[in-house]
Amino acid sequence: MIPGAMQPYALTLDKFIDHAAKWHGATEVVTGGDAPARIGYAALRERANRLSGAFAELGLRPGDHLATLAWNSQAHMECWYGAMGIGVVCHTLNPRLSVAHLAVMIQQAEDRVLAVSPGLASLVQELVEQCPTIEHVVLLDEPGMDHPAPVVPRATLWAYEDLLDTHGTVMPWGGFDETSPAGLCFTSGTTGAPKGVTYTHRSNYLETVHLLQADVIGMTSRDVVMVAVPMFHANGWGLAFAGPAVGAKLVLPGRNQDGASLTRLINQEGVTIAVGVPTVWLGLIDHVEATGEELPSLRRVVLGGSSVPQALMDRIEQRLGVVVQTSWGMTELSPLGTISPASEPVRDATRSGRPPIGVDLRLTDNTGLPLSSQRGAEGCLWVRGASVVERYYGQTEPVxxxxxxxxxxxxxxxxxxxxxRITGRAKDLIKSGGEWINPGEIEAIVGALPGVALVAVIGRAHPKWGERPVLVVEPRQGAEVSDDMLVGALKGRIANWWMPDAIVRLSAMPLAMTGKIDKIRLRAEHG
Structure with a gap:
């Protein structure tokens, strides 16, 4: 007997926008600003497909790299699908990085075309001078971002609409293997030089399926999703794929993510699910508490990217009356590792939820041997799955x-x-008198205090003990946080010798390019 067979339907990312254009063509993608830009999925798909023809005219071929240095916008999303649809790899760059850091990444990736938001044009001249592989610069079109064009040495400068009008032609999408590279994102480099993570079409497709599970984000065509997580952070957590996959309306805030701008956009567009790092929601909750504004359409807030202070989670839940989902992930995981289900609201900000199908977890001792019991014991966290890195870009050995x-x-x-529950980073542990202190446990206790906005614990060199902990806090606006209050919260809950030797108060906690607390800077200035 000859067995039956199923169709070889490649899991490539163009399928998502094709689906949205055919079945949810009028559903909008909105880019924020004083006068928000709006486009339906059908029209966005048509523009992205013509952009593929323009990219091909500029010489991009499957496997080549298109770099984007851009905020969340319609044009940025069109670049994604325009590149990925013809097998070009989309290399997302973080605009908050220095020119030196960006140049290293561009040089390593050998990016040939750079698409840039107009407000970031000042970086372009230096980047092109340092990156000889860049042949073309495309200045994107974004609402409310009318800036003078940069002076570009050597490379050809294109205005986005001019490029579409001049070279935009219809192109067939797909036709390549689903394991072909689709995206490239470099890690933040907090533990050494940044490392490139290559996402394939298949891995991103399956990551999108993870997101759409009911106990993960589970958005539907009835939802309006605000993507406040930058699209250059691990492909914007896959939301620009998940939205079209189900026909959800997407709201892209652009560069302005202050509390007032986000509040206005949420109410104006009827946002039901909002996703971003904790520092974004700290600004929003400060704003609504100060102004008394309400967000009646909002039902869920998804937090990730860094640990969530308990006090911040409590404020969001109580003031906005929404369900808060905490999560954990990494660039190397595409990025989802675990998430707390919306159906099981938790009041503990240190809980990061469970993994979706397709992601597996294991705890080991410090030699890599699995713990005999995987429940209730602290260990080193290992992950595997279809959307987990195997080796870094440019390397031959697996990680x-x-x-x-x-x-x-x-x-x-x-x-x-x-x-x-993430209890700390191995690299953040403080060794005092030959014994380890875990900053994460101290941060969780202090972060639960209502008067604390952000908290970090770092090690400071000590002549006798080697290192001693220093507690750094950013008080909430108008709040008084005394030493006695901070020490009192810790007494009886940590060992006496874990008690911080010093307390530092900052009006604004330094943030790294990813929105996380910048512990490298804290150690340099207060360690």
């Missing part, structure tokens, strides 16, 4: 063990119900 497990560098516990 996984023989069984495919990737060492995240995090310390964690998993409780009896399978919920993950």
């Amino acid at each position: 996984t063990d023989a069984e495919g497990w990737f060492d995240t560098g995090d310390l964690a516990t998993i409780d009896a119900t399978g919920n993950l």
